[in-house]
Amino acid sequence: MNLCGWLRVLAAEGTARGRNEAAAQVRTQVAAWAGGYVRRHAPCSVDDDDVSEALQHLLMRCATGTSRFRGETEGEAHAYCMRVLTNKARDLCRAKRRFRSLTQTNDDGDEAEMELVGDTEVALDEMALRDIAEVFQLVEQAIVRLHRAKDAPGLVESLRCHVDARLGATLEDQLDTHGYLEGDARDETTFVKARNRVYQYRNRGRKAGCAALTALVGEGRLGPDDIEHAVRILGCDVDHGGGEKEKGALS
DSSP, rough: OOHHHHHHHHHSSHHHHHHHHHHHHHHHHHHHHHHHHHHHHHOOOHHHHHHHHHHHHHHHHHSTTSSOOOOOOOOHHHHHHHHHHHHHHHHHHHHHHHHHTOOOOOOOSSSSSSOOOOOOOOOTTTTTHHHHOOOOOHHHHHHHHHTTTTTTTHHHHHHHHHHHHHTTHHHHHHIIISSSSOOOOSHHHHHHHHHHHHHHHHHHHHHHHHHHHHHHHHHHSSSSSHHTHHHHTTTTTOOTSEEEEEOOOOO
């Protein structure tokens, strides 16, 4: 099967075994050219670890949220992967610049590095792709169960918008999918409204997702190990008793 076919399998709500196989195939095929591509398009120097992180990010975007591959051709598949890798490379370089700007000099003139907080990237060697997808599927089901029928679809969409943003989607990425309404003129007035709409979606999605995750823990359907990475992606913390302890959102 070609890259397009595997991306479509990974984007579908299929079996865990099929999605894991698709993830492995996508990683193998893209890894063959990703190193050179990321190095050419990154606005700073990147190493093998950065390339590996970009690949992991690609697999996350392929399998979760609203930014999964929806194309039908091999050309569209490669363009999709290149776009995600390029955006991640730029994010990595911005993070490196922020890290350098946080470097302080102590009284002795020695540099002391400050930890860059707020990173939500989850490496796939720490958690199976299957577990990510299954946890968020349960969260979406809990949202449907916990809210009125007329509100649930919008909250699920808001959750996906929030997850996409936590995984690296920029405001520009989300304006078309969540901000602008059909027929909107692309002027300053509609931009402000579209931007605010995206922020509202993200905020609603975080609150709904955290509440659903809290409910699942309280019901005993998920344990601490199950939610370890989900709480990082959502931007909230859940204690073992099912109570939510909110964390600061990413800047």
